[in-house]
Amino acid sequence: MKSLDDTIAAISTPLGQGGIGIVRMSGPEALPIARRLFRPSRGRADAPWPAFRLRHGFIVDPATGARVDEVLAAYMPAPRTYTRQDIVEINGHGGIVALRRILELALREGARLAEPGEFTLRAFVNGRMDLAQAEAVLDIVNAQTDAALRLAVGQLEGRLSGEVRAVRERLVAALVYLEATIDFVEDEIPPQDIGPALREAADAIRGLLRGADQGIVYRQGIRTAIVGRPNVGKSSLLNALLRTDRAIVTPIPGTTRDTLEETLNLQGVPFVLVDTAGIAGATADPVEQLGIERSRRAVRQADLVLVVVDGSEPLRPEDRAIAELTEGRAAIVVINKCDLPTVADVTEFLPSAPRVRISALTGEGLDNLRAAMLELALGGEAMASNGILVGSVRHKEALARALDHVEKAEATYRQGLPADFVTIDLRAALDALGEITGQTVTPDLLDNIFANFCIGK
Ligand SMILES: Nc1nc2c(ncn2[C@@H]2O[C@H](COP(=O)(O)OP(=O)(O)OP(=O)(O)O)[C@@H](O)[C@H]2O)c(=O)[nH]1
Ligand SMILES: [Mg+2]
CATH class of the missing domain: 1.20.120.430 (tRNA modification GTPase MnmE domain 2)
Structure with a gap:
């Protein structure tokens, strides 16, 4: 295991441009390193550093004396900190270049780049929290x-x-x-x-x-693949569930060529919806073939499969081939385009799966579909509000x-x-x-x- 006595440093805010960004250091050298880099705007640089207070000042490259960023810095002495070690946090302007420079200076002055989760690992090892926490x-x-x-x-x-x-x-x-x-x-x-x-x-x-099964569902979500042959309305369904125009919809079969993911929150359960390329019979187009391979993979990785069929047309052999792919998985048969006269006969189609008639175009039946999805995810129970x-x-x-x-x-x-x-x-x-x-x-x-x-x- 890594040494717990090194002083570690990392940019603790997401990379990208933001209002502020934080470089965090933890370990015995955090304060000495910060002292070498930080020039307070008020008071002497060598005066004692007040604990648990934000100080305004500048980060300065000790080698050149050049100012790197204007910052607010805080020193939190052990043991009443996240890691139970001395921590210094430097709040810089959010720009990634300035934050990287501050981090580089901290590393040059003797800190080591933190590994993923290392601050929290220290919190655990030093007894601030247990592993579950x-x-x-x-x-x-x-x-x-x-x-x-x-x-x-x-x-x-x-x-x-x-x-x-x-x-x-x-x-x-x-x-x-x-x-x-x-x-x-x-x-x-x-x-x-x-x-x-x-x-x-x-x-x-x-x-x-x-x-536990419910808890895992709430925490990890349900990977939900939307599959069907081309043009049955898979992307329209994704958009209708999300209430956005996330996916491109056209009357041309083969519109969706790659899988597309978006999270839908249904009563607290995250459903990761995966729109897929329509699975056709034989196709010579290599791009289409790759898309179809991805669709098959999406089914294999899914916890739940929405098998979409076009209710306004008779079922085709492709529909049955797709149904076979879902074997052994929780599935819902979604009979789309119910705003049009119904032609498809689905009595023999995935007989053990629940079926819902919807129109992705008008929104009809979507409530029933959401209810069916939740039913499969949670077994019909809502989360106990105070239970563990x-x-x-x-x-x-x-x-x-x-x-x-x-x-x-x-x-x-x-x-x-x-x-x-x-x-x-x-x-x-x-x-x-x-x-x-x-x-x-x-x-x-x-x-x-x-x-x-x-x-x-
Ligand atoms: N009448 C009617 N048309 C629909 C409905 N849902 C989708 N459509 C139409 O069907 C066509 C295909 O819709 P898409 O959502 O692109 O179908 P898809 O399954 O994603 O198709 P691919 O991406 O090509 O596999 C579009 O012209 C939609 O407007 C519906 O409920 N009713
Ligand atoms: Mg599509």
């Missing part, structure tokens, strides 16, 4: 809807961690008792029934797992493993097997739960988690 920081940055944000903030506040800890404490108490019975002769410790504690722990984990929803596949997987071990421990305990049999599973369950909060975590896992962060966070 650190991951919540990433989720807050990435939240696409209010609901996803609410979940992430709840997790940052430690609600999931608190619940997981409570379960761990129960299991630890049971483990301590069992180990005592192994280590001491029976009559030295009062007998205790740990059955109820194991059952309660299992119930609590089951409760967390129950909401596990929103990450990683957490869900760890919980499932923990539950498995607790159930095994319960079974061996009830069979009256020697305590060692039970403690093996209790330890494994504790390890699995510890992966969520970070109490038991491997460096590889940490690297994996923090690699998803952006630099400067």
Whole structure:
């Protein structure tokens, strides 16, 4: 793992032109480096730097004395900071060139460029937050809807961690008792029934797992591919759902040649809509062929497929070929152009999928389509407003493993097997739960988690 004692620096605001941009430094050298670069507009440069206050001044290249930017700078001494280390933040004008210059100067003066998520990694390692909370920081940055944000903030506040800890404490108490019975002769410790504690722990984990599929949906969204043969109205449907003219629509088959993605927020669930090139039978056009290959890939990667057919025409062999592509996936048959007389007979078409008749042109039926999409995504339930929803596949997987071990421990305990049999599973369950909060975590896992962060966070 990277050294935690280096002083790291990064541009912490998005790249591009903005009103302000922030260069952040964390580590023991943050203040000395800042002192070498910063000239206050008032007071002496060598006077003590006031803590937790914004100071106005200039960043100056110490080698040339040239002014680089006019800034507001703040020094936050350890330990009451994000990383629990000394932090200096320099708020420059948002231009990317000036921010890069400030960062370069900080690096030249001895800082090291921060890796993705390294500030938050330090916050975790230095005990300011546990792992689930650190991951919540990433989720807050990435939240696409209010609901996803609410979940992430709840997790940052430690609600999931608190619940997981409570379960761990129960299991630890049971483990301590069992180990005592192994280590001491029976009559030295009062007998205790740990059955109820194991059952309660299992119930609590089951409760967390129950909401996990929904939580993951809110957090990660639903990849929704819109597929169909050319000209059935896929792009029109995308536009109608988004209420924009995002995609080009023409009466010419083969208008959309590449996939196009846009996020739709339906009651807090982010649906990543993917408009695709119409899948035709045989085509000689190489561009069209590539587009069609992408459409097939979009179906393979989708959580949900909207299979669009033109209701004003009989179904064609291509429609059936497309239907076959969706096998094994959640799909909705969207019968479009219902403002025209209906001709298509869809009774035999993807018989197990729900079907919705719409007109992308007039907007008719779109409410039913939205309802059907939500139904498939959430199984008909809305998010519990105060419940804890596990929103990450990683957490869900760890919980499932923990539950498995607790159930095994319960079974061996009830069979009256020697305590060692039970403690093996209790330890494994504790390890699995510890992966969520970070109490038991491997460096590889940490690297994996923090690699998803952006630099400067
Ligand atoms: N009457 C009627 N026409 C529609 C409807 N939806 C789309 N159209 C028309 O159908 C034609 C094709 O629409 P697009 O949205 O471009 O179809 P597409 O499936 O994206 O086509 P490709 O990109 O070529 O695969 C356009 O002329 C649309 O105006 C509808 O609900 N009713
Ligand atoms: Mg199109």
